[in-house]
Amino acid sequence: MPLSAARSTPRAALLACAAFAVTTAALAQEPTKDECIAANEEAQSLQRSGHLRGARDRLRLCTSHACPGAVREDCAARIHDVEEALPSVVLAARDAAGADLVEVRVTLDGEPLASTLDGKAIDVDPGEHAFGFVAPDGARVDERVVVREGERRRVVEARFASPPAATTATALGPTGPAQAPAPPPPADHASAPGRSQRILAIVAGGLGVAALGVGTYFGLHAKSTYDGALAHCPGGTSSCDGQGTQAGRSAYDQATAATALFVGGGLLAAVGVLLYATAPSRDVAVRASLAGVSIGGRW
Numbered sequence: 001m002p003l004s005a006a007r008s009t010p011r012a013a014l015l016a017c018a019a020f021a022v023t024t025a026a027l028a029q030e031p032t033k034d035e036c037i038a039a040n041e042e043a044q045s046l047q048r049s050g051h052l053r054g055a056r057d058r059l060r061l062c063t064s065h066a067c068p069g070a071v072r073e074d075c076a077a078r079i080h081d082v083e084e085a086l087p088s089v090v091l092a093a094r095d096a097a098g099a100d101l102v103e104v105r106v107t108l109d110g111e112p113l114a115s116t117l118d119g120k121a122i123d124v125d126p127g128e129h130a131f132g133f134v135a136p137d138g139a140r141v142d143e144r145v146v147v148r149e150g151e152r153r154r155v156v157e158a159r160f161a162s163p164p165a166a167t168t169a170t171a172l173g174p175t176g177p178a179q180a181p182a183p184p185p186p187a188d189h190a191s192a193p194g195r196s197q198r199i200l201a202i203v204a205g206g207l208g209v210a211a212l213g214v215g216t217y218f219g220l221h222a223k224s225t226y227d228g229a230l231a232h233c234p235g236g237t238s239s240c241d242g243q244g245t246q247a248g249r250s251a252y253d254q255a256t257a258a259t260a261l262f263v264g265g266g267l268l269a270a271v272g273v274l275l276y277a278t279a280p281s282r283d284v285a286v287r288a289s290l291a292g293v294s295i296g297g298r299w
Helices: 003-029 033-048 052-062 069-085 195-230 242-278
Strands: 088-094 105-108 111-114 121-123 127-134 140-147 154-159 171-173 176-178 285-289 292-296
Touching: 033 052, 033 069, 052 069, 088 127, 088 140, 127 154, 140 154, 195 242
Parallel strands: 088 154
Antiparallel strands: 088 121, 105 111, 105 127, 127 140, 171 176, 285 292
């Protein structure tokens, strides 16, 4: 035998063995006739109960070329309807600042669904589902969603209340984590102690001063009117003519109004001073001494 033929014989034998092994493996993966029929029946049951993902998997099996022609055609006709009705969701998660999160695990009705969020659509069965989003730090957000048949690429998003880990890291002090001091609360001027009382005091005092001013005007005008009335009464009030009598009455009315304004204005001014003086303040301090206790502060 030539040397070249001797060398080619083992090589051909190896190739034949490899081809036989591949063919045997392919035949072993093909379903049998009974498996094709069972897959078709299971697909129908799963489709009726709404488990469309399982029905699709069974229909893909019974569309194999190894299945009988009638079974294969029936499965191929129904797999299109199942895929049309099968909904899908797009999972998303954001932190408190609105930034997208990627390293988030998601479960569907307690079963693992995704290890990370890549923005791709995932097929799910129609119906109500519980989506559980779990962040790397263990924080969890649950979302209950009703997914409808034929609904494609519905976004199911979880919003985590805590900010990203990079923004929640604490600064390390010489003895361990150092908490940053909390900022002081903004000053609430509207609720400052005694503010309303001081405003009321200023209003009362202002009205009192205005009343005193008007009273002064009426008092001076009453004096002038009375002096004019005396000019028409040469022998005293009993000898006044009509104009003098009328002027006297006007002077009396003006004097009465001036008196009322003086009294009312004085009271309002006093009330204003009292309210302002007794309004509470944050700066009130108690000072003790041997002589007694004194209270001081700023208003």
